[in-house]
Amino acid sequence: MAKTTKAKQKSIVNDSSLLFLKNYLNNASPTGFESSGQKLWLNYIKPYIDTHFVDPYGTAVGVINPDEKFKVVIEAHADEISWFVNYITNDGLIYLKRNGGVDHQIAPGKRVIIQGKKGLVKAVFGWPAIHTRIGGGEKETQPKVENLFLDCGARSKKEVAALGIHIGAVATYEEGFDELAYGYYIGRAMDNRIGGFMIAEVARLLKENKKKLPFGLYIVNAVQEEIGLRGAEMIARRIKPDVAIITDVTHDTTTPMINKMIEGDVACGKGPSLAYGPAVHNKLLDVVQKVAEDKKIPVQLRAVSRSTGTDTESFAYANDGCPSVLISIPLRYMHTTVEMLHKDDIENTIRLIYDTLLTLTPKTKLSYF
Secondary structure, X not given: OOOOOOOOOOOOOOHHHHHHHHHHHHOOOEOOOOHHHHHHHHHHHHHHOOEEEEOOOOOEXXXXXXXXXXXXXXXXXXXXXXXXXXXXXXXXXEEXXXXXXXXXXXXXXXXXXXXXXXXXXXEEEEOOOOOOOOOOHHXXXXXXXXXXXXXXXXXXXXXXXXXXXXXXXXXXXXXXXXXXXXXXXXXXXXXXXXXXXXHHHXXXXXHHXXXXXXXXXXXXXXXXXXXXXXXXXXXXXXXXXXXXXXXXXXXXXXXXXXXXHHHOOOOOXXXXXXXXXXXXXXXXXXXXXXXXXXXXXXXXEEEOOOOOOOOHHHHHOOOOOOOEEEEEXXXXXXXXXXXXXXXXXXXXXXXXXXXXXHHOOOXXXXXXX
8 A cells, every 4th residue: 555645734934924034033123112123014014904004102003804893903012122221431331221021141242233313333242251250250240230231332421422322222132033953943032023924924825815804804013012011002992803813922941941830831843832811711712722623733732820921911901801812932042132933833823823813703602601
C-alpha cells in the first residue's frame, strides 16, 4: 500500500506582508508617540477595508461593512515600551524615566534612538567598564533606573540641546527584526506589533477570499496599552461593539527562571494561547475553541487571576458589557530587545481569528441564560 503524506498548508504570510512586518517592527512607536507606526499600518490595511478613522489620541480603526448595526472588533495594541528624557547633566549625560514597563536590567550597553525636536538622535546606555566599577564582587552595583544614563556624544547641556534633545523626549531601543533557525522571528516590540500585523492579515484574507460578513468588522490598532490599556478604553466607548476578539502576546514559560506552577505551561510553536479569566466571556471562548477543534488549529490554555493584563478588560467592561475573548501568541523574553516567537504561531493565530469571524453572526448565542 502506498504511503500517503499530508499536504503542507499554504502559508498565509507572503513576501509582501513579511516586508510590511519588518518595516512595521523596525519603526519606533513608543507609548504616546505611535503616529508614525499607525500611518504604516493604515497604509497597509487600506486596500482591504471600506473606510477608516483615527481617534484623538491616535488609535487607528479600519472598518468593513460600516453600515451594519451589529459590530465585531478584532484588536491589538500599537505602542511599545520606551524611556523619557528626565534630566540632563552639565556634562551632557541624560537620565531617564520609564514610559511603560521597560526593563532596566537589559539597558547597559544598548543603543537607542531619541526622538528630538530636530529629528532622530543616536545614543547609547553607558555603563562603567568591568575593570573600573566601584564596589566589585558580591556587592557590585546593579543597573537601576536612577543610575542608568544615555551618552549621545555631547559633553555639555548646551550640546545636548543643540541636537534637539529636550526633557520629555522619548528614546527607544535600536534593535529591529531578524530571523533565527527553526522558524523563529526576533525583534524589539513584537509586543504587540505582531498583533497589529495579524489583524491586518485577517483583513487581507477576508478581501482576497471575497468573504462577506453579516456584521460590521472594526479592525482596531489601539494606542497606550503599555501604561494602562488607555487607548482601548477610549475606543471601546466610541465603537460600542457587540463582540470583541483581542490579540496580544503571552509568556512562553519553558525558558529558565520561570515557575510553571505559577505561570502555567505555554510554549512557542504549539499554537495560540486561549485564556480563562473573569473578563473572558465563556460562551465566546467556547465558540473559539470549537473553531480551533473543527479547523484542527492547535491551541494552548492558560488561566489568569483578576486580570489578563491586556486590552481585553477595556472592551469587556466598557459600556453595558461586551463579550470578549483573548487569543494570545506565545513569546519568549517579553519587554526585551530580542522578543522571540514562532512563524507557525503567527499563521495559526491568524487562521483562528479569521475562521472565528466566519463562524460568528449577529444570532450567535452568547447569553449565559
